[in-house]
Amino acid sequence: MSTSGAVGGAVTATCAAVDLGASSGRVILGRVGAGELSTTEVARFDNTPIRIARGAGRDRLHWNVLGLYRDILAGLRIASASAELHSIGIDSWAVDYGLLDADGELLGNPIHYRDSRTDGVLDQVRATLGAERIYATTGIQFMPINTLIQLVAARDTAALTAASSLLLIPDLLCYWLTGQRGAEVTNASTTQLLDVRRREWAWELVRAAGIDETLLPPLREPGERIGLVDGTARAELGGGELPVVAVGSHDTASAIVAVPTVTRRFGYVSCGTWSLVGLELDAPVVSEAGRTANFTNELGVDGTTRYLRNVMGLWLLQESLRTWADAGRPAELSGLLADAARAEPFRSIVDPDDPRFLAPGDMPARIAQACRETGQPVPETQAQLVRCVLESLALAYRRTLRQACALSGREVDVLHIVGGGSRNELLCRLTADACGIPVVAGPVEATALGNLLVQARAAGGSGVGDLTAMRALVAATQEVREYAPSGAASDFDAAARRLD
CATH class of the missing domain: 3.30.420.40 (ATPase, nucleotide binding domain)
Incomplete structure (x- = not known):
């Protein structure tokens, strides 16, 4: 971890923001301190979904999350070679997730929220669980893309049956960097599985929907330190102690900060x-x-x-x-x-x-x-x-x-x-x-700026209270x-x- 940029008690934090959108991703190098907020885009890459034919009308639209991770690491290599980093933070779109088995292995590329598997499921969930009950607990609008709806649609699939953990997209990528599992709360709130008043999982609703509650990891707040970059990623990024920080990992949460x-x-x-x-x-x-x-x-x-x-x-x-x-x-x-x-x-x-x-x-x-x-x-x-x-x-x-x-x-x-x-x-x-x-x-660049600001505050950067x-x-x-x-x-x- 860098302590560079401290002059007369002022601290300028140098951080890398990974910002993933539905069509592209970027790695942004930022400097944040008293009167300073500057960014440099060090990498940009496509985020192109992949449609896989399974026969009998069961095509599925997937995210190429392994390709995204490869591109993220390539961008982070450039960032870490350009400056001594205080930390890394990752934000992305909401609602989609990866499933891990008991050994922590990914059970297939995550399915895209625009996939047709949820057709008709929203009405089924509202009828079964009650729209008023769901909204009173979660406060989330009803959309067929919501994680709750996706999980009900996937309830009898082999992947969900074999899964031991569910991680939203930015949390999955942070897990691969650090080995630490969790769910950042701004993104978790979009799932329609979170009690919006208590800022905790809505366990009763989860059970009523037939979802295995052990799939949901512990929650974390923006600004919390997730862990240090570990394993092969640590070697690729220079071998030093580089923290990964939870930011507003829903990209809109980061954007509104800025x-x-x-x-x-x-x-x-x-x-x-x-x-x-x-x-x-x-x-x-x-x-x-x-x-x-x-x-x-x-x-x-x-x-x-x-x-x-x-x-x-x-x-x-x-x-x-x-x-x-x-x-x-x-x-x-x-x-x-x-x-x-x-x-x-x-x-x-x-x-x-x-x-x-x-x-x-x-x-x-x-x-x-x-x-x-x-x-x-x-x-x-x-x-x-x-x-x-x-x-x-x-x-x-x-x-x-x-x-x-x-x-x-x-x-x-x-x-x-x-x-x-x-x-x-x-x-x-x-x-x-x-x-x-x-x-x-x-x-x-509001999303990347909000991501960087939360990281900089966690690092003790000046002017970001x-x-x-x-x-x-x-x-x-x-x-x-x-x-x-x-x-x-x-x-x-x-x-x-x-x-x-």
Whole structure:
């Protein structure tokens, strides 16, 4: 462990953040201290799911988690060769998991949350266990991707029967680095297996769902030291004593740490493949109205609650681009966005949360069908479709933010868009107009920054005490852009009525 960077009592922590998204991963080298928060991307790699045919219509969509671990180690080798590290932290998407046998061996590559094995299982679970009971305990919105639903779908499989431990994706990767098993609480809260008020596993619900409670590992909080890099990984990373620290391992939890705000009256959109739209609260809001509106209470860093709802997000645009490329019609995104900005406004609007948009496939065809069913013009050009997607997302953000405020009693003065979507100028401008409040876009690397900040605090870094101090450091050091509403909210009102 490094103690470098200490001058006159000040400590600058040098840490490596592993940030895994649904389509790519990065290793970010960061320096954090008094007045300093800098990052260098040392590695980027694809995260491409693999579909495996098993015959008789039993194809499965898997994550290539072994390939991810290989790429992570390669990136960490670069980081550790570039600087003496204080620690490593890993964040990723939520809900998916790996199963280990009694010897700690992985029982197959984890199954992707977009796999069809959970089709119809959500309704079965609600009917069997009771939607009110599940929500009152976990505070989590009902989605077919939730870990609870996945485990019920897998209940009679050979892998689950043989398993002795379940680890969520970032915890699995930390286990391979350190040999220590556990479940970081911000990610565990997304599983729909955690008691959101007690911040512990909901054992009664776990048993009622027919899940072996011995599968679930001990919980850990952000900032806890998991262990030292061990085994072959230690040799690959220089052989020194290098701690792995639990961060907000759900990528949204880390991203919200890095919202550059000085006020509590803010909303956020963590914008990437998914868009997580909501508020930061001091305690969960587990109400019947919240359940009906399908809002979720995910645990955050320092005892906070992320009160939000998932919106399908830029997945619609990503899948459209992939579909066009596969059909021999590749399109460059910046040019498409420029053309979409000039396209006719509000020509077509869809609900991004329509279940038909969840699975991989021909997204333009699905959007066209949704437009036909609502009596709207079908997008005829790529620019028209992009305009449709972005205006639809802005409307969904508005609807979700307004509901979050009404259900929680919290008012907001500003909406922060963080993550990759903050670079999408057209989306940010449309969102400001739709919501009628200023939008602050950035930082793009919010997730990695939040990951690094929690690590730096664990290492005793200067200027990174509580969330307020962390966010002040982000605001002072990171580039953001503000979009003021142009007064077009009434146009969005009219567009929204098409979907009522």
